[in-house]
Amino acid sequence: MLDIQRIRDNPESIKKASENKKSPVDIDIIISLDNRRRDTIKEGERLKSLRNTRSQDIAALKKEKKDATQVIADMKEVSDRIRKLDGQQKEVEDILHEHLIRVPNVAHGSTPHGESEKNNVVIAAWEKPAAFDFKPKDHIELGTALDIIDFPRGAKISGAGFPVLKGDGALLERALINFFLETHTRRHGYREIFPPFLVNRASLFGTGQLPKSEEQMYFIGEDDLFCIPTAEVPVTNLHRDEILDQAQLPIKYCAYSACFRREAGSYGKDTKGYLRVHQFNKVELVKMVQPETSYDELELLRVDAEYILKALGLHYRVVSLCDADLSFAAAKCYDLEAWAPGEGNYLEVSSCSNFEDFQARRMNIRYRPANGDKPRFVHTLNGSGLATARILVALLETYQTAKGAVRVPEVLRPWMQGLTKIGPR
RNA sequence: GGAGGACUAGGAUAAUGGUAAUCCAGCGGUCUUGAAAACCGCCGGCCUUACGGCCUUGGGGGUUCGAAUCCCUCGUCCUCCGCCA
Incomplete structure (x- = not known):
């Protein structure tokens, strides 16, 4: 607001x-x-x-x-x-x-101007796309052959867009979540939060999902609760209606959560496989900072998210979204896009955004300056660090071998029960 | 799910239906070589150049000339009962 x-x-x-x-x-x-x-x-x-x-x-x-x-x-x-x-x-x-409440946040001066996502600006890239001396398979073929992703049975028990991870696939998913959380808590100094996955209307209003995106969320009418589309919602709302001390800032939280999205109206886009699903896992980074520092903190947030991609050895690029493609509440946003060789495409695996005081006003999150002045609104930021569904896709497709196995990146092995590769059963 | 109790500023506490008092913390100042203590001031929000005005007792309604106070309703917390991984 x-x-x-x-x-x-x-x-x-x-x-x-x-x-x-x-x-x-x-x-x-x-x-x-x-x-x-x-x-x-x-x-x-x-x-x-x-x-x-x-x-x-x-x-x-x-x-x-x-x-x-x-x-x-x-x-x-x-x-x-x-x-x-x-x-x-x-x-x-x-x-x-x-x-x-329907006036969108104003784009920051450093946000590129454009007419659509076509005008987003690629500002950095890391590594080259993996080279193959065979035709790389996509994750659907790989996952099905290895029996680690089961689309038909997911559809049976829940519906389209609810794939099931099995065996080493489930293990890999769990390893990713652990690796993300360990990295951000131990290496980057975020405090871990394990939030509720259901939230009330006030929380969704605070972060800006309501009233504009109500139809994008799963809703439990009997209790007037919504399934969270991202941990951003419960975690940013932790300090709703609070006055923090300046000494507490910057607050850095990270949180794992399942994320639930109805994806209403997006049929036809990325419908294939694991790219756009109704439930996925994500580790989210959330910051509450002093206004003067929020753009520096955004860069640091991006570096923290990028570290994961580097450690996994994935080729990716950084995109600065133009104003036309910016979300309702954001003033500036970087997308991190990982390369998926099987798709022949970049996949959005993280969005790092600065909301300035837009969310803080809605949530009434303020801090008392050290000199005792009257409370000021904090600036809020968040970024995925990262979303596993698409990271899993990029990993499977990047680390596949000619024989149809998948090598396990070094950094994940501590959580992979000693596995160095996932082979056919 | 049922019964009872509570909710006042960052925290803690007070107010026979007459318009929110006080303490602590915090900030600024006096004093001091420095600090502490002591003392003085500030210390919820909004409007106003200013003077000043309005609002604020968990949220929302009602009664009243007037509500922190009485009534209704919702929320949260506590105690007890029931159920339960």
């Missing part, structure tokens, strides 16, 4: 920014609603001031055992008008709020 003051001060630039983000909003109606709101408040406060002073008079009269019926009668009328004005004010504020 943006500061209404910021919108009042720069209506044109906010309007332009929302158009650049391809979700234009009507700024004029927001300004006029806000004017009505302010007028109503003004008149209401004038009457409330009157009521407060006259109430004191009534108290004084009663104390002196004098008659107060006339004043009380007058104030009854004033109170009725206040009630009416309060009602109007609430009505205007509700409508204004509905508009405000």
